[in-house]
Amino acid sequence: MSGVITKAIQILDLLVPQGTEKEMSVTEIGKELNMPVQSVHRLLSSLAEHGFVAQNTSNKKYKLGLSIMKYGFLMWDSLMLRSVARPFMEELSQRTKETVYLSVRENAEGVYIDSVDSPQILKISEPIGLRLPLFNGASNRVILAFLQPALRQTLMDSFVWDDVPSLKPLTRSYIEQELKTIRDNGYAVTAGEATEGTTGIGAPIFSYENTVIGSINVAGPSIRFGEEQVEKYAGLAKKYAGLISGELGFRGRSRYQ
Structure with missing residues (x-):
């Protein structure tokens, strides 16, 4: 379980905006973090379910969700x-x-x-x-x-x-x-x-x-x-x-x- 949490945190850290809003695809996140695409997809699905990430319906890329803002x-x-x-x-x-x-x-x-x-x-x-x-x-x-x-x-x-x-x-x-x-x-x-x-x-x-x-x-x-x-x-x-x-x-x- 701790490994899953660590990977989820790594994804959230990767999506933190650097001056402007940051969006990344499943493949880009997997490549950046050296994770299997299937694992990234499962983690993103769970994070999206709780509002920690959101998917852009146009380009299918992910960004930080409103739950991060709420806790912030x-x-x-x-x-x-x-x-x-x-x-x-x-x-x-x-x-x-x-x-x-x-x-x-x-x-x-x-x-x-x-x-x-x-x-x-x-x-x-x-x-x-x-x-x-x-x-x-x-x-x-x-x-x-x-x-x-x-x-x-x-x-x-x-x-x-x-x-x-x-x-x-x-x-x-x-x-x-x-x-x-x-x-x-x-x-x-x-x-x-x-x-x-x-x-x-x-x-x-x-x-x-x-x-x-x-x-x-x-x-x-x-x-x-x-x-x-x-x-x-x-x-x-x-x-x-x-x-x-x-x-x-x-x-x-x-x-x-």
């Missing part, structure tokens, strides 16, 4: 998000004196991709790369709440509700009601779900395509998150998430309500 844009969005969000995260941490996380979605999980630590001795410090199901924790649940409804439904159906990795019991009916409340309020608040004695407040970040691509999360010891602080920090989280969204080109309300 996703990677660019992730890099751009982190770069744009960082100064706003630092300012939000300064104003709240709490830790601020930046999260994105990967399939059915939320992942921390950056953080700014609280200056206080008692603070929350979760590792970058931490993954949790999208229904678990404020930073993840707020992303789930603002996803396109069909995708959100698919993800909800995929979760194993009998084996929830949370310190608190979480049921599907509870999460569905929570998601509605989050969409109404524009932010999520959770306490003691992923880490005991902690509270998190998450707000969604939207892209120029008017879709949710991540969240920022103010997190700290629950003893510092009274009703007044939660209200204040929620307002700040929404403000800075909105500023980040604006920098990314978002110019309106999410259509996914």
